[in-house]
Amino acid sequence: MARLIKSSLLAASLALAGSAAYAADAAPSAGVDWNALIIFAIFVLLTLGITYWAAQRTRTAKDFYAAGGGITGFQNGLAIAGDYMSAASFLGISALVYSSGYYGLIYSIGFLVGWPIIMFLMAEPLRNLGRYTFADVASYRLQATPIRAMAATGTLVTVAFYLIAQMVGAGQLIELLFGLPYLVAVVLVGVLMVIYVTFGGMIATTWVQIIKATLLLIGATLMAILVLNAFDFDFNALLVKAIEVHPLHAKIMLPGAAVANPISAISLGMALMFGTAGLPHILMRFFTVGNAKEARKSVFWATTFIGYFYILTFIIGFGAIVMVGPDAIYHIGGDIAKGLLGGGNMPAIHLAHAVGGDLMKGFIAAVAFATILAVVSGLTLSGASAVSHDLYASVFRHGRGDEAAEVRASRITTVVLGIVAIVLGVLFEKINVAFMVGLAFAVAASANFPVLLLSMLWKGLTTRGAFVGGFAGLICAVVLTIFSPGIWVAVLGLSKDGAWFPYTSPAIFSMPLAFLCCWFFSITDKSAAASRERAAFDAQYVRSQTGIGAEKAAAH
Amino acid sequence: MDEQTVKRIQSDPNYVKLVAERKSFGWTLSIITLVIYYGYIALVAFAPGVIATPVAGAITVGIVVGAAIIVASIVLTGIYVVRANAHYDELTKAIVNASAAGGK
Numbered sequence: 001m002a003r004l005i006k007s008s009l010l011a012a013s014l015a016l017a018g019s020a021a022y023a024a025d026a027a028p029s030a031g032v033d034w035n036a037l038i039i040f041a042i043f044v045l046l047t048l049g050i051t052y053w054a055a056q057r058t059r060t061a062k063d064f065y066a067a068g069g070g071i072t073g074f075q076n077g078l079a080i081a082g083d084y085m086s087a088a089s090f091l092g093i094s095a096l097v098y099s100s101g102y103y104g105l106i107y108s109i110g111f112l113v114g115w116p117i118i119m120f121l122m123a124e125p126l127r128n129l130g131r132y133t134f135a136d137v138a139s140y141r142l143q144a145t146p147i148r149a150m151a152a153t154g155t156l157v158t159v160a161f162y163l164i165a166q167m168v169g170a171g172q173l174i175e176l177l178f179g180l181p182y183l184v185a186v187v188l189v190g191v192l193m194v195i196y197v198t199f200g201g202m203i204a205t206t207w208v209q210i211i212k213a214t215l216l217l218i219g220a221t222l223m224a225i226l227v228l229n230a231f232d233f234d235f236n237a238l239l240v241k242a243i244e245v246h247p248l249h250a251k252i253m254l255p256g257a258a259v260a261n262p263i264s265a266i267s268l269g270m271a272l273m274f275g276t277a278g279l280p281h282i283l284m285r286f287f288t289v290g291n292a293k294e295a296r297k298s299v300f301w302a303t304t305f306i307g308y309f310y311i312l313t314f315i316i317g318f319g320a321i322v323m324v325g326p327d328a329i330y331h332i333g334g335d336i337a338k339g340l341l342g343g344g345n346m347p348a349i350h351l352a353h354a355v356g357g358d359l360m361k362g363f364i365a366a367v368a369f370a371t372i373l374a375v376v377s378g379l380t381l382s383g384a385s386a387v388s389h390d391l392y393a394s395v396f397r398h399g400r401g402d403e404a405a406e407v408r409a410s411r412i413t414t415v416v417l418g419i420v421a422i423v424l425g426v427l428f429e430k431i432n433v434a435f436m437v438g439l440a441f442a443v444a445a446s447a448n449f450p451v452l453l454l455s456m457l458w459k460g461l462t463t464r465g466a467f468v469g470g471f472a473g474l475i476c477a478v479v480l481t482i483f484s485p486g487i488w489v490a491v492l493g494l495s496k497d498g499a500w501f502p503y504t505s506p507a508i509f510s511m512p513l514a515f516l517c518c519w520f521f522s523i524t525d526k527s528a529a530a531s532r533e534r535a536a537f538d539a540q541y542v543r544s545q546t547g548i549g550a551e552k553a554a555a556h
Numbered sequence: 557m558d559e560q561t562v563k564r565i566q567s568d569p570n571y572v573k574l575v576a577e578r579k580s581f582g583w584t585l586s587i588i589t590l591v592i593y594y595g596y597i598a599l600v601a602f603a604p605g606v607i608a609t610p611v612a613g614a615i616t617v618g619i620v621v622g623a624a625i626i627v628a629s630i631v632l633t634g635i636y637v638v639r640a641n642a643h644y645d646e647l648t649k650a651i652v653n654a655s656a657a658g659g660k
Contacts, residue, residue, distance in 0.1 A: 108622070109596065113589060116629050116636075119632075120586045235615065253614075265597055273593060296636075546651050548561075
C-alpha cells in the first residue's frame with residue numbers, strides 16, 4: 001500500500017511539474033482567509049437584512065410556517081434546490097469521489113431520482129391537502145393526536161441526523177478557513193440560524209435558500225469550467241489523469257467497496273430515492289406556493305437545478321482527485337500520507353484554491369458556509385414546526401391554543417434546536433457528512449414516506465395502521481443504523497463484534513417493514529373509527545385531485 | 557366538503573377522466589423512473605464490472621449511464637408538467653366551475 005501511494009505520488013508530482021496550468025500560485029494560508037471572511041460577512045449582512053425585512057411581514061402563523069403561501073413556482077423550485085443541495089452534497093460527494101471515485105456519484109444519482117417520483121405521485125395532492133407540515137396531510141382523515149405524534153417524531157429524528165451532517169461540515173470548514181476553534185464555528189452557525197428562523201420564519205428562510213442556491217450554482221459552475229479548462233475541455237483527459245494519479249488507479253471507476261454487497265447497494269438506492277420524498281423540510285416547501293400548479297412547477301425547476309448541480313459534481317470530484325490529491329501543499333505538514341488539511345470533507349475547498357487561487361477558495365468557502373447556514377435554517381424551521389404545530393397545538397392543546405401561542409412555541413423550539421444542533425455537532429465531529437445524510441434519508445424513507453404516501457393514495461389506511469407502520473419503520477431504521485459498523489465502530493468506538501448489522505443502509509428492511517405494518521394493522525382494524533376513516537377518504541381524494549377546499553394563498 | 561358535493565364531483569365525467577388519466581400517466585412515468593433507476597442499481601450491485609467498462613477512452617458505462625439518468629429525470633418531470641399544464645388544468649377548471657355552479 002505504501003509503495004502504491006509512493007509510486008502514484010511520484011507520477012503525480014512529475015505530472016504536476018509538467019503542467020503549471022493548474023498548479024496553485026501559493027500554499028493556502030494557515031491563518032484567517034480574509035477573502036472568505038469578507039465574502040461570507042457580506043452574505044451574512046445581506047441575509048440579516050432580509051431577515052429584518054421578513055420579520056416585518058411575518059404576522060400570522062401562515063406567514064411564519066408557509067411564507068403566506070405567496071411564493072411562485074420558480075422561486076420555490078430554486079428554494080427547494082437550496083434546501084436540498086446541502087453542504088453534504090457539495091462537500092460530502094466531492095469528498096467521496098475524491099477518496100473512492102465513482103462510488104460518490106451513486107449518491108449524486110440517487111439524490112436526484114426521488115424528484116420525479118415526488119412530481120408524479122405526491123406534489124399536487126400534497127399541496128391540495130396540507131397547510132404547514134406533512135403531518136397535516138397524513139392526519140387529514142386520521143386521528144390527529146397519534147398521527148401527529150408519529151409524524152413529529154419522524155421529523156425530529158430525520159432533522160437531527162441531517163443537522164449533525166451540516167454542523168460537522170460547518171465546523172470543519174470554519175476551523176480550516178478562519179482558524180477559529182471547531183466549537184466556536186459550530187456555535188456561530190447555531191446562533192445565526194436561530195436568528196433567521198425565529199425572526200424571519202419561512203419568508204426569511206425561503207430567501208436565504210434562494211440566494212444561497214444561486215451562489216452555489218454559480219460557484220460550482222465556475223469550478224467545473226476552471227477544472228475542464230485545465231484539460232482543454234476534454235473530460236476524457238481529466239478521467240485518464242484521475243486514474244493515473246489516484247492511489248486506487250483504475251479501481252476508482254468501480255462502484256466501490258461500500259456497495260460491493262448487493263444488499264447494501266439496493267438498500268442505499270432505496271434510502272436515497274424515497275428518502276427525498278420523506279424529508280420534512282422539503283415537504284414543507286410545498287405549502288409556500290399558491291396552488292397545485294405552482295407546486296408542480298416548483299418540482300420541475302428544483303429537478304432541473306439539482307440535476308445540473310449533480311452533473312457538475314462529476315467534474316468537481318474527479319478534478320479534486322487530479323489537482324488536490326497529489327499536491328503536498330493541501331496536506332497536513334506538506335505530507336500526503338498525513339491526509340488533507342482541514343479533514344476529509346475538504347477536497348472541494350482545496351480544489352477551488354487549485355483552480356482559482358485564494359480568491360476562488362474564499363468565494364467557494366463562503367458559498368459552502370452559506371449553504372450550511374441555509375440548510376440548517378430550513379431543517380430547524382421544519383423541526384420547530386413539528387414541535388409547535390403538530391405536538392404543541394394538536395397533541396397537547398388539542399387544537400384549542402391560539403395562533404400566537406403556537407408561533408411563540410415554534411420560536412422557543414428553534415432556540416432549543418439551535419442548542420441541540422451545537423451539541424450534536426460537537427459529539428459527531430469526525431463523521432463523513434455524506435454518510436450521515438444517507439442515514440437521515442433512510443429514516444425519512446422508512447418512517448415519513450410510507451405513511452404520507454399511503455394516507456394520500458390508499459383508502460384502507462387507518463390510524464392504527466399508520467401509527468404502527470410509521471413507528472415500526474422509524475425504530476427499525478434507527479436500531480439497524482446504531483448496530484451498523486458506520487455508527488457502532490466508527491462513532492461510538494465499540495468493538496466490531498457488536499456491529500451485527502453489516503449493510504450501509506437499513507432502508508431495504510425498514511421501508512418494506514413500514515409498508516407491511518401499515519397494511520396489516522389497517523386491514524385488521526375493525527373499529528368504528530377505522531370505518532369512518534375509510535369513508536372519509538373519498539372527500540379527501542376529491543380535494544387532493546381538484547384542490548377544491550384547499551388552502552388559498554394569502555393576499556399580500 | 558359535504559357528502560353531496562363529493563358525490564356530485566365524483567359523478568362529473570371530467571373528474572372521472574382527470575383521475576383516471578392522471579393516475580395512469582403518473583404511475584406509468586413512476587414505473588419508468590423506477591425501472592431506470594433500479595436497473596442502474598442492479599448493475600452497481602450485481603455487475604460492478606460493467607459500470608467500469610470504458611465506452612470511449614476513460615469514460616465508462618457508469619459515467620454515461622449516470623449522466624443519462626440525471627438528464628432523464630429532468631426530461632420526465634418536464635413531460636409531466638407539459639401534459640398537466642395543457643390537459644389536467646383544463647379538466648380541473650371545468651370540474652371546479654361545475655361544482656361551484658352546482659352548489660348554488
